[in-house]
Amino acid sequence: MSDFGKLWAEISPIGRAGSGGYLRFALTEPELTLRDWFRGQAAQRDMTVTDDGNGNLFAWRGEPWAPGTVLTGSHFDSVPHGGGYDGPLGIVSAFLAVDRIPADRNVGIAAFVEEEGARFGVPCLGSRLLTGVMDPSRAAALTDRDGISFAEALGAEPTGADARVGRLAAVVELHIEQGVALSEPVGVASAIWPHGRWRMDFAGVGDHAGTTRMTDRHDPMLTFAHTVLAANEEARLSGAHATVGRVQVEPNATNAIPSLVRGWLDARAADTGTLGRVVDAVVKSATERAGRDGTTLSVTPESVTAEVAFDTALAARLSALLDDAPILPTGAGHDAGVLSxxxxxxxLFVRNPTGVSHSPAEHASDADCEAGVEALARVLEDLT
Amino acid sequence: MSDFGKLWAEISPIGRAGSGGYLRFALTEPELTLRDWFRGQAAQRDMTVTDDGNGNLFAWRGEPWAPGTVLTGSHFDSVPHGGGYDGPLGIVSAFLAVDRIPADRNVGIAAFVEEEGARFGVPCLGSRLLTGVMDPSRAAALTDRDGISFAEALGAEPTGADARVGRLAAVVELHIEQGVALSEPVGVASAIWPHGRWRMDFAGVGDHAGTTRMTDRHDPMLTFAHTVLAANEEARLSGAHATVGRVQVEPNATNAIPSLVRGWLDARAADTGTLGRVVDAVVKSATERAGRDGTTLSVTPESVTAEVAFDTALAARLSALLDDAPILPTGAGHDAGVLSxxxxxxxLFVRNPTGVSHSPAEHASDADCEAGVEALARVLEDLT
Known part of the structure; x- marks a missing residue:
């Protein structure tokens, strides 16, 4: 078995659900188990472990935050029933890459908290706090679906920005590719599409499904349904991506017209102008329909991230170092995007043959993962 | 305060949520509290309490199941955040009506279990079991959203049909009206529209919302949304009612294309032919859309109830007795429909000024409820 296969097998069972996907939400038991595993791996390598008071964990070869350190790593948390590679691949690969470079290099490995936003609603929460993009008191008050706040889950108020980030020479995150754009084992990122999440509250009048005349209804499910189709159409017309993957209904009873349907719009596009036009068009279409349905719509942006263009010179250097590895953009958000x-x-992206992600079917071959480790080792050695 | 107002105040707080609506699901704590209250009311009137082994509770003036007994009553359970009148009004009115008729009359008061189907998915479960319409072993295996079976909640396997139902002289259920069709305090039912619930499972391929190209998607949320709008359109065209009020999404994450969207279609029409045509048209439209979306649809009828025409002579007799009370049909299902x-x-229907039902805003005035008690007493005295 490869080095990768052996280390990967240690964490594969943690948080795996019957679906084959993972339930590794930030600061819940499986993710805490993975953090313990992280500390154990660091100890085996005589790496110092620190945390930044925001829920982000670091293992350091050399002094923590020593000037000129290169930071790598990723996140442990998953979306509900997501794949096992999204996040953990970057951490496992980081430990294996550190084993392959000279012992005198200053390298840090990060395990960022709440990258997916699956528990507290804001993706890249840990890196946003670390870099000061997110206000710690706002983060502290975010709650999960059970009403537990981020501060409660963390056991303390998050401490927010740490200026020592500025001492890092570079950040390199390795991640499984999440589409089918990469046909070689390893690629280099050029940019992250601007993207965001908008909560849409469609409010109507709850009533009896059997007795309320169709003409007397104020059914927010209709406005919601129209909006789902409108988002799909607008995204297709603009070459953007739009998805409604999460819904809450009140009272959610078969024989009751809902009083409220809440849907989340996830939208992404190659540039900020296109993204704004797509979201505006969806909201306009939804609002017009709400007028006809006798319902109301309120839209709350929960997180909106501008386009990230990674350092062009650095990307070119890594591509050249990795035998002209392809350079490609992605529609997925990452902590590296916040740090950039x-x-x-x-x-660095590792090939995903089917492109499936955020699903139990997500997969990368052991050979490609091993190639990813080797590429990351070459990059860390080159940059330190 | 009226007799009605006093007795009503005893149960008003039980199971009331912050919304002002009620969470009185069958065999859960608030409904069990209401059953205790029922036993107490029966004891105060020297009525014998029996249960039928199916979760239905009865209070008897005279021998239980004595030939010629007239059965009244209704149900305690609610839809999620439903109104307080839907069901309990018929039970409270029954006790007050019994107080107003001679003590030698044989009357039974029923509290039927799981009328709404809000916990185990099959409405009128108690009356279906009592009359043998529902197989007890199938009912035993029904589960709620937490996986608890009906048999577990009941504490035993349900016993099923009881032939003593045939000894009853008549059944008279008093209920709040659930539309705006009744403009006088009390009316008499002519018929219940045929109606049913169809579970629709839309299956697709779960994937990453950010990275999956629009053309590569198999997004079941689109098929679901199309079907919601198609159901509304078909119902309007046919003068029927169709509603999608309950949805479940897997994995229900903002940044994941769903792998499964499950929606329930509630459909009702004035006649069985129309109902069948509406449901067929919805399924046809949904299936066509699934073909375009690359998703699949499976439809499971969870309960389908044929038209109920109440006893015409009996309705006419009650209308005449109640000063020519209006006779009107309803789109809502009732245990009385199963027993018919x-x-x-x-x-008997009591006026609902706004017509709102299955909502915290459901309301009837104390004066109309008092008129309902008086009407029920006249009917019980006349029929016994």
């Missing part, structure tokens, strides 16, 4: 505003940042 | 296939059955 503060530190020269790059990403 | 076995016993001469009638329903």
């Amino acid at each position: 505003a503060h530190v020269p940042t790059a990403m | 296939a076995h016993v001469p059955t009638a329903m």
Whole structure:
């Protein structure tokens, strides 16, 4: 078995559900188990472990935050029933890459908290806090579906920005590719599409499904349904991506017209102008329909991230180093995207043959993962 | 305060949620509290309490199941955040009506279990079991959203049909009206529209919302949304009612294309032919759309109830007795509808000024409820 296969097998069972996908939500038991595993791996390598008071965990070869350190790593948390590679691949690969470079290099490995936003609603929460993009008191008050706040889950108020981020020479995150754009084992990221999440509350009048005349209804499910189709159409017309993957209904009873349907719009596009036009068009179409349905719509942006262009010179350097590895953009958000505003940042992608992601079917071959480890080792050695 | 107002105040707080609506699901704590209250009311009137082994509770003036007994009553359970009148009004009115008729009359008061189907998915479960319409082993295996079976909740396997139903002289259920069709305090039911619930499972391929190209998607949320709008359109064209009020999504994450969207279609029409045509048209439209979306659809009828025409002579007799009370049909299902296939059955409706039902805003005035009690007393005295 390869080095990768052996280390990967240690964490594969943690948080795996009957679906084959993972339930590794930030600061819940499976993710806490993975953090313990992280500390154990660091100890085996005589790496110092620190946390930043925001829920992000670091293992350091050399002094923590030593000037010129290159930071790598990723996140442990998953979407509900997501794949096992999305996040953990970057952490497992980081430990294996550190084993392959000279012992005198300053390298840090990060396990960022709440990258998916699956528990507290804001993706890249840990890196946003670390870089000061997110206000700690706002983060503290975010709640999960059971009403538990981020501060409660963390056991303390998050401490927010840490200026020592500025001492890093570079950040390099390795991640499984999440589409089918990469046909070689390893690629280099050029940019992350601007993207965001908008909560849409469609409010109507709850009533009896059997007795209320069709003409007397104010049924928000109709406005919601129209909006789902409108989002799909607008995204297709603009070459953007739009998805409604999460819904809450009140009272959610078969024989009751809903009083409220809440849907979340996830939208992404190659540039900020296109993204704004797509979201505006969806909201306009939804609002017009609400007028006809006798319902109301309120839209709340929960997180909106501008386009990230990774450091062009750094990407070119890594591509050249990795035998002209392809350079490609992605529609997925990453902690590296948040850090790129503060530190020269790059990403390495490992091939995903089917492109399936955020699903139990997500997969990368052991050979490609091993190639990813080797590429990351070459990059860390080159940059330190 | 009226007799009605006093007795009503005893149960008003039980199971009331912050919404002002009620969470009185069958065999859960608030409904069990209401059953205790029922036993207490029976004891105060020297009425014998029996249960039928199916979860239905009865209070008897005279011998239980004495030939010629007239059965009244209704149900305690609610839809999620439903109104307080839907069901309990018929039970409270029954006790007050019994107080107003001679003590030698044989009357039974029923509290039927799981009328709404809000916990185990099959409405009128108690009356279906009692009359043998529902197989007890199938009912035993029905589960709620937490996986608890009906048999577990009941504490035993349900016993099924009881032939003593045939000894009843008549069944009269009093219920709040659930539309705006009744403009006088009390009316008499003519018929219940045929109606049913169809579970629609839309299956697709779960994937990443950010990275999956629009053309590569198999997004079941689109097929679901199309079907919601198609159901509304078909119902309007046919003068029927169709509603999608309950949805489940897997994995229900903002940044994941769903792998499964499950929606329930509630459909009702004035006649069985129309109902069948509406449901067929919805399924045809949904299936066509699934073909275009690359998704699949499976439809499971969870309960389908044929038209109920209440005993015409009995309805006419009650209308005449109640000063020519209006006779009107309803789109809502009731235990009385199930019993009407076995016993001469009638329903009394109490006016609902706004017509709102299955919502915290459901309301009837104390004066109209008092008129309902008086009408029920006259009917019980006349029929016994």
